[in-house]
Amino acid sequence: MTSAVLKRVVRREIHSPRTVSTVIVLALVVVAAIYVGVEIVLHLLGVGPFLVAPGAALTWLQELPDQHQGLVVAGGLLVAVAGVVLVWFALGAGRRPKHELGSSSYAVLVDNGVIASSVAERVRRELDLSKGAVVVGVGHRSADITVRPEPGQPVDRRHVRAVAESELAGYELSPRVKVRARVLRAADVEGLS
Amino acid sequence: MNATNRGVNRAVLFIVGVLLIGVGGATVMAMLWPVAGDLWKSWSSTGVDWMVSADQASRISEATTVSWFTLAILALLALMVVIAVIVIARLGGGRSIVVIREEVGTGALGSVTIRHGFAADAITRSLESREEILSSKVNARRLWGADVLHVSVTPRQNVSPVEVAETVTGLVGRLATLLGREISTIVTIHSGIRSRLAADQSRVN
Numbered sequence: 001m002t003s004a005v006l007k008r009v010v011r012r013e014i015h016s017p018r019t020v021s022t023v024i025v026l027a028l029v030v031v032a033a034i035y036v037g038v039e040i041v042l043h044l045l046g047v048g049p050f051l052v053a054p055g056a057a058l059t060w061l062q063e064l065p066d067q068h069q070g071l072v073v074a075g076g077l078l079v080a081v082a083g084v085v086l087v088w089f090a091l092g093a094g095r096r097p098k099h100e101l102g103s104s105s106y107a108v109l110v111d112n113g114v115i116a117s118s119v120a121e122r123v124r125r126e127l128d129l130s131k132g133a134v135v136v137g138v139g140h141r142s143a144d145i146t147v148r149p150e151p152g153q154p155v156d157r158r159h160v161r162a163v164a165e166s167e168l169a170g171y172e173l174s175p176r177v178k179v180r181a182r183v184l185r186a187a188d189v190e191g192l193s
Numbered sequence: 194m195n196a197t198n199r200g201v202n203r204a205v206l207f208i209v210g211v212l213l214i215g216v217g218g219a220t221v222m223a224m225l226w227p228v229a230g231d232l233w234k235s236w237s238s239t240g241v242d243w244m245v246s247a248d249q250a251s252r253i254s255e256a257t258t259v260s261w262f263t264l265a266i267l268a269l270l271a272l273m274v275v276i277a278v279i280v281i282a283r284l285g286g287g288r289s290i291v292v293i294r295e296e297v298g299t300g301a302l303g304s305v306t307i308r309h310g311f312a313a314d315a316i317t318r319s320l321e322s323r324e325e326i327l328s329s330k331v332n333a334r335r336l337w338g339a340d341v342l343h344v345s346v347t348p349r350q351n352v353s354p355v356e357v358a359e360t361v362t363g364l365v366g367r368l369a370t371l372l373g374r375e376i377s378t379i380v381t382i383h384s385g386i387r388s389r390l391a392a393d394q395s396r397v398n
Contacts, residue, residue, distance in 0.1 A: 005339040009379050012199070019284055022202040025209050026277040033270040033277075040267060044259055058244070062237040065223050065230035073224045080217030086210030090203045098381075103355055106362045106378050110354040113384030121351035170355055 006107045013109055016094035025086065095140060102172030112138040115171065119143065122167040127155055136164075138177065143168065145181045157183050197284050205280060289335035307372060309333035316344060319364050325352045326360070345381040354382050 035050075043054050052060075064072060099115060101108040116136040123145060124134045135146045145164050149155040161181040168177055223233035244262070251261040290309045313331035320329040325348050332343040344365065348357045358380060365378045 005337055005341060006377050006379060009334075009336060009341055009343075013379065013381065015199075017197050017199050018202040018206060019197060022205050023281055023284070025206060026281055029209065030274050030277045033273045037267055037270045040263060040270075044263060046258075058241050062234065062241055064220065064237075065233055069224055073221055076217045076220030076224065078217070079213050080221065083210045083213030083215075083217060086206045086213065088210075090207035090210060101354060101358055101382075104358045104362050104380075106358075106365065106380055108354075108358040108362070108380045108382065110358075110382045111384040114348065114352075114354050114357075114382050117350045117384065118353045122353075170353075 010100060010107050010109065014096055014098055014100070016096055018089060018094060021086070021089050097138075097140075099138075099171075099173040099175070099177070102174050103170065110171075110173075115168075115173070115177075116143070119145070119164050119167050123147070123160060123163050126163045127160065129153075129155075141175055142178045142180060145179065146184060147181070148184045155183050157181050201280060201283075289333045289340060291333060291335070291340055312342060312368060312376070315368055316361075316364050320346065320361070323360060325349050326357065329361075339377060342376050342378045343381070344378060345383060347383045347385050350384070357382050 036054075039050055039052070039054055039057075042049055049056070060067075097112040098109050099112065101110055116138040119138070120134045120136040123129070123136070124131070127134075127147070127149075129147065129149060133148045133150070135148075137144045143164065145160055147155055147160050158181075160183065161179050164179045164181065168179065219229075219233070222229040224230065247262045248260045253259050253261065253264075291306050309331070312333070316331050317329050320326045327347045327349055329344065329346040332345075334341045334343060342365070344361055346357060346361055348354070361380050362378070365376060365380075369376050
């Protein structure tokens with residue numbers, strides 16, 4: 001009936017609206033514009049400048065290449081980097097860490113954290129591991145599973161992968177998630193730390 | 194989820210970003226490359242000369258230093274502020290209090306509206322009794338001419354999202370059966386600080 005609207009809602013829910021960065025940028029623009037306006041008005045009234053008079057600022061700008069190099073170059077680089085970040089924000093997808101659940105007839109969106117903890121619980125139960133022995137990270141297209149069994153407890157990497165895959169298959173996530181499993185032995189843990 | 198115009202957001206970020214890249218890049222070039230430095234000086238002195246002459250040519254009267262040129266600049270700055278405020282004020286929106294509306298003529302009994310509070314109460318009360326669901330929130334939105342119900346739930350940690358989805362969509366489905374109309378619904382399942390804190394409460398399965 002309104003599946004087109006629902007599709008659109010889902011797409012909007014999965015991507016960031018960029019509202020926070022837009023508000024910050026616009027607030028800075030407003031502050032800068034008001035400041036320049038105040039300086040011009042002060043100049044017109046013949047009152048001393050708040051920070052710098054418009055004429056002095058223009059002269060400074062004109063003679064910029066003769067000023068202290070290091071500071072101005074650093075400032076320019078900073079401004080350019082901020083610009084690159086903003087352009088990246090404008091053009092990037094801005095995906096939120098969520099997946100759509102395909103197993104329901106309604107539109108259902110799940111945080112990656114919920115998927116991760118549920119998969120971890122299933123793996124933990126299936127392999128009879130202690131609490132905290134399974135760590136799962138779910139990304140946009142992959143799930144990383146790290147298992148840390150007790151010393152002497154045999155755990156097969158392929159088994160871990162199969163269990164996690166069977167759990168994820170029940171979710172019918174979109175986009176699909178690829179499982180990568182890792183088993184850390186007690187010796188490895190010591191070697192790492 | 195709301196009716197924010199995201200194209201405007203991204204356009205603002207893009208324009209400001211390109212301007213900053215231009216300004217920053219030009220500054221660095223002018224400082225580090227003598228040719229660009231000379232170009233900067235000649236262009237900026239041309240610009241400042243033009244501004245000074247425009248200022249002097251457009252004086253409002255002989256007695257003042259106020260010129261139409263400065264007034265135009267002030268107006269431009271005011272316009273920038275107004276546009277920025279309008280963009281900020283138009284963010285968000287789309288919240289609705291109606292879940293289902295039947296205009297006169299489409300329903301058997303004339304005009305019928307089901308308000309958001311009814312659906313919200315029905316769903317949140319039912320979810321409250323559920324052990325595995327910590328909190329739930331129901332919003333109604335009117336987006337692009339359609340009413341959309343948004344149910345967001347935070348389950349306890351380690352609960353399967355499929356079970357949660359079945360619970361919630363089951364409720365919505367029963368509500369739809371009761372009302373005799375399909376409700377376009379989106380369900381979001383969240384992980385949050387609350388679900389992590391509540392994870393250690395042991396459950397008997």
